[in-house]
Every structure is written in C-alpha cells, then in structure tokens.
Amino acid sequence: MNLLRQVTGRPAVAVPTLLLLSLAGSLSACSEPVGPSPGSGGVGPATGGAPGSGGVTGSGGAPGSGGVTGSGGAPGSGGATGSGGAPGSGGVTGSGGASGSGGAPGSGGAPGSGGGETCPLPSTFEWTSSGVLAQPKNPNAKSLKDFSVTKYNGKYLVYATTADGNWNGFMSTFTSFDEFDDAEQEYIPGLVAPHIFYFEPKDVWVLTYQWGFKYATSTTPDDPSSWTQTKPLLNGDPTGGVGTGPIDQTIICDDANCYIFFNDDAGGVYRGSMPIANFPGAFTATKIMQEPTSIIFEGIQVYSVKGSDQYLMIIENNGTRAFRAWTSTDLGGEWTPLAGADSTDSPFAGQANVTWPGGQWTDDISHGDLVRENPSEKMEIDPCNLQMLYQGRDPDVNVAYADLPYRPGLLTLVR
Numbered sequence: 001m002n003l004l005r006q007v008t009g010r011p012a013v014a015v016p017t018l019l020l021l022s023l024a025g026s027l028s029a030c031s032e033p034v035g036p037s038p039g040s041g042g043v044g045p046a047t048g049g050a051p052g053s054g055g056v057t058g059s060g061g062a063p064g065s066g067g068v069t070g071s072g073g074a075p076g077s078g079g080a081t082g083s084g085g086a087p088g089s090g091g092v093t094g095s096g097g098a099s100g101s102g103g104a105p106g107s108g109g110a111p112g113s114g115g116g117e118t119c120p121l122p123s124t125f126e127w128t129s130s131g132v133l134a135q136p137k138n139p140n141a142k143s144l145k146d147f148s149v150t151k152y153n154g155k156y157l158v159y160a161t162t163a164d165g166n167w168n169g170f171m172s173t174f175t176s177f178d179e180f181d182d183a184e185q186e187y188i189p190g191l192v193a194p195h196i197f198y199f200e201p202k203d204v205w206v207l208t209y210q211w212g213f214k215y216a217t218s219t220t221p222d223d224p225s226s227w228t229q230t231k232p233l234l235n236g237d238p239t240g241g242v243g244t245g246p247i248d249q250t251i252i253c254d255d256a257n258c259y260i261f262f263n264d265d266a267g268g269v270y271r272g273s274m275p276i277a278n279f280p281g282a283f284t285a286t287k288i289m290q291e292p293t294s295i296i297f298e299g300i301q302v303y304s305v306k307g308s309d310q311y312l313m314i315i316e317n318n319g320t321r322a323f324r325a326w327t328s329t330d331l332g333g334e335w336t337p338l339a340g341a342d343s344t345d346s347p348f349a350g351q352a353n354v355t356w357p358g359g360q361w362t363d364d365i366s367h368g369d370l371v372r373e374n375p376s377e378k379m380e381i382d383p384c385n386l387q388m389l390y391q392g393r394d395p396d397v398n399v400a401y402a403d404l405p406y407r408p409g410l411l412t413l414v415r
Helices: 177-182
Strands: 002-007 010-016 127-129 143-152 155-163 167-174 186-188 192-199 204-210 214-218 247-253 257-263 268-275 285-290 298-305 311-316 323-328 366-370 387-392 407-413
Touching: 143 387, 143 407, 155 192, 167 177, 167 192, 192 247, 204 247, 247 298, 257 298, 298 366, 311 366
Parallel strands: 143 192, 143 366
Antiparallel strands: 002 010, 002 186, 127 407, 143 155, 155 167, 167 186, 192 204, 204 214, 247 257, 257 268, 268 285, 298 311, 311 323, 366 387, 387 407
C-alpha cells in the first residue's frame, strides 16, 4: 500500500506504509447526525461525491488501484476555504504553557513525572483564544480539524482530519504553536478523527481513528509511514445504527483497565473496557448516557486530572459548538455534570466564556483536545497550565459541512 505525504512547498510523494485498511464509508467527521453509507472497500475512504448540507458524503465508490483514495468528487458549492478569520496581532500564544520538566517522553521511553505544583479544576472557566494558527497546505483541502495533540521528543505532535473532497488526515510537529502554520502537514489518506497517545505498559505509541474504529502502533509516531497494519478497535456496533453510528473515539487507562468512550451524534455516550494487559485490542461497549443533542453531540474527550483522583469528560453540543463537562472518580462509574461548566451560558469552553484579544474569528469552539504535555495512556491534564487546541471557523461562510473552513485555534485558561 502507499501513504501519500504532502509536505510544505513540495509535491506529494509515495512512501510505504501498512497504516490503512478498508473504511466503512466516507462519512463526515464531526457532522450532522446521519447514517453511514458504506463504500466498496479497499484502502482509504470511498471516492464519494459532493457532501450534502448535513455533512453526508457521496455514496461511495472504489478506491484507486494503487491503494490511495480516488478523486473525491467535486466539493459542494461555495467550497472556498476563506481565511477563517485572520489571526490578531497578539493572538498566537507561544510554547503552550508547558508544565513540569518531566512531561515529554524520550525516544519511546516512559514519560517523566512532571512538575510538583497541582491545581484543582476551576469552579468556572474563562479562556483567551489565539487567532487562526494554520492554513491548509494541501491545495484541495477545505479545513483542518479534529485535533489530537501531545508531546514527543520535546515537540508538539498533532494528528488531525482534513477535508479535501473526502475525509482524510494529516500530521504536523513543531516546538511551539506559533510555528504551526510553517510546519509540514504530512497527508494521510483515510485517517479521520484520530486519537494518539503513548501506551507506557508496552512501550508503544497507539493511533486510533474512524470509521469503523481501528488502531495501529508505532515506536516513531512522528513518522506517518511507521504505523503498523490496522486492527479493529471495537466489536460490533452498540449504537444499532443510531445517528452516525460510533463516532469520535477516545481511549484512557487507569492502573488496571483501559476504556474506550465515544458518541453517536444522537445524544449518546458509549463506554467499553478491558484489562490493561489485553490492550491494545477490540472493545465491547454499551451506552452509559443519553441527552438531547443540544447537550451531548460529539467530540468526546476524557482525561485524568493531575494531582487528584478526578476524571474529566468534555463533550461538544450541536448548534453553535461549545463544550460541557462531567466528572467522576471512577472511569467505570457514574458521571456528574461539572457545576460551572454544564450549560450554554456557563460552558466548559464556548463563545460565552472565550475572549479573543486579537479579534473574534469564530463562534464555534469545536472538536479539539486539551494539550497533554505527558502523552501517556492516562491522558493527564494539568489545570495549572490548561490549554485546548480546537477547531473554529469563519461564521460568515455558510456552505456544505465538508466545505466549512475549520481552522486550528488555541485556548488558554485564565486563572
């Protein structure tokens, strides 16, 4: 198989990989609630036609004979990316508020213990946002979205989705967020809504993604050609075909077990678990929460809170995108809405509690990841230095979902 790598200022070239298997369909990542439309199999997503206004891509089609995706069909009308709102002069933050000295692992070894200071989660949340951090390097791409971000060898490592007629992915690495726009965007066909972390018990990096929920492993996560052949991450479809089916998977482990959490774009939250010795592998999951999509939609993330026995779950709602939060002391237990981060007027992160020093460029605070200086499977976050890499967009551009000009921005918590 081939993996196409798109690099800054150079044409795409082919490099060998075993990353991609057949996908269940060419659906939109973080879309309106619609059902999947399977393609014919093969490598990467089906070619698909123009995405509809609700985020549904075309009916599929055979992938290219060389293992890469097809042409992808014509984008919807009004497909111009737009600037996404120019960043303000003071908007882009620097290195990202790195926490303790031990946060990033070395060449694959165990992460350090981090700094000694600990902070509780705030009772209410206020954030400042950067301007737009990066524009697509791929000339066919409409958006950069669905970010998963952590540290590797002292640099930020970002895996994400791009829309270029189909849903595909890219990887970037840089030392500070103000370098994001200059960094290479290495193109990865078929990678949608990725989630990346270092699995310390087996000294291996794990990359999960949709559709159909798959995983691959590597010891050099900054090399997209190094990922193994993918394997299933989920047994069956516990959603019963509701909404989009399983969407936006995230993994987190405690000392005994690993857990998967995901949404269905219809108000559901699902969870599965396995003994940590059995991971990575395929989970069996069941529904644990149900709310209207105005409360629970997609983009779920689950973290452990540094210096505490607390876990934090964040999920974005439909409409103008914003995140609400829940907490628990047991990944396998009940989740309670976090007071001060559980409504439209008082969200975890949304238009109501974000300011833009350089000028507001988005109404949406959508599918992102809290910046993890420690990349381990425990998904540790540090409330003393809390930042989120998120997707926003120019609210004046109203086109089909797949053509919306999502761009990365960085939130920094005001303490």
